[in-house]
Amino acid sequence: MIERFFLKDYLSFKEVELSLYGGLVVFTGPSGSGKSILINSILSSLGNSSCEANICESSTSWEFDADEYGLESDDINIFKHIKKEKSRYFINNQSVSKKAMQDISSNHLRHLSLKDYSDFENENLINIIDTRIGKKSNKISDLKDRYKASFLEHKRLKFELDKIEEEEKKIVELKEFAKFEIEKIEQVNPKKDEDLELLEIKKELSKKEKVLESLSYANEIFNSEHNVFSALNALDVDSSFFSDAMNELRATLDGAEEKFSALDEVDVEEVLNRLEELSDLKRRYGSIEEALEYKENKKAELEKYENIEITKDELQKQVSILNSEVNTLANELSALREKELPLFEKDLNSYLKELYLRDCSVSIKEIPNSEFGKDEIAIVLNNTSLDKISTGEFNRLRLAILAIKSENMDKNGGVLMLDEIDANLSGEESMSVAKVLKKLSKHFQIFVISHQPQLTSMGDQHFLVKKIDDESKVVELDFDSRIDEIARIISGDKITPEAKKFARELLEG
Incomplete structure (x- = not known):
């Protein structure tokens, strides 16, 4: 307060x-x-x-x-x-x-000077009726809790399902694109550092003839090898150093010859074509490593899209089960409210009679499920909708709603x-x-x-x-001063004994 x-x-x-x-x-x-x-x-x-x-x-x-x-x-x-x-x-x-x-x-705080329709909003009227039901039975409290939990979970899962279904066409396109990208890379089937190895082969092929010709001339040194040994022996010089050098040279030349001879089996056109394929991938993805990484990412995406379809199937099942559960609970709530509605209408009309208003009619119509069920409460005063009644009628009807609500209030309303x-x-x-x-x-x-x-x-x-x-x-009035003020309201500035008497009767009454 x-x-x-x-x-x-x-x-x-x-x-x-x-x-x-x-x-x-x-x-x-x-x-x-x-x-x-x-x-x-x-x-x-x-x-x-x-x-x-x-x-x-x-x-x-x-x-x-x-x-x-x-x-x-x-x-x-x-x-x-x-x-x-x-x-x-x-x-x-x-x-x-x-x-x-x-x-x-x-x-x-609420200021009730204007046509504020909040007291007639569905949520408020539903809560008044449900509170009245709850005073007679605890069943509705548990029922509302279960309904609300099921409704909100259904709403959450339905939102996820709608989102997947909205993107379903997009997902199909993304799946096709991911498959295309994976197949494109797998057709080339690149290996890590393969381009470097092929470039080395290309380089070796380009100098193969020249190297082999040089090797044939170099091998002639071995024809004079025995002459060198004879000269060293004649000079009483240990020839082991020469022997080691010649063996190392022979191994080097033999290895080079074997290496370049192996290139005879290499198809130059295949190497060049392969390098061109790898070059296309590198132009698109940056490097062989990045192409391979991109392929793995697309595979992960594809798996994710496949899982989305599985998720969609699971969501459809859960949404269907929850939809049935929500409808069942909503029907139970509606049955309780339909039973209470005539009693609510009767009590509301008692207040309206006290307020010198004609009867109102209260009805329930079915609406799509909301957080409060599938019911919408409508009040019509003397067969006239609320937006057509006078301000005085509206205010008194609002007082009746507040009064009927206050009957079951457990705490101060503000x-x-x-x-x-x-x-x-x-x-x-x-x-x-x-x-x-x-x-x-x-x-x-x-x-x-x-x-x-x-x-x-x-x-x-x-x-x-x-x-x-x-x-x-502004003066706070005591009892006698209140009599004088009420008498003024009754008779005007010239207060009469009759007005004072009536004022006293009102206060004492």
């Missing part, structure tokens, strides 16, 4: 400080005294409106996740709007954006701000609104501007807004 409000320098208000209680807080006063301005400044202090006040500040007992907004929280959290050259917003003296303040306060909800209503209608608001005030702190004695008399706290010398003042 809002426990304190402070306002400084806003239009006709110089300074206002209010200590606030729970329940129904009523603001009254003559026309033009500043009641709506005051309500607007309270909203502005919480980021839900804008005003030109120097300072407007609300102290609340609201709990929120301060860490999410990088704030420090306390038992009492102070929301402040300061306007000098520009608007600035603070929570517990820490600067925040207006949006952050709005996000926090929206979880605790703050409701209403601006002249009983305007243009008869005395009986005003009293009916007052009674419903009084019931709601057990679960909400309600701020309301009233021009009717019935609603005013129901207030747990009553503030009079009045102007003195063009300055607006």
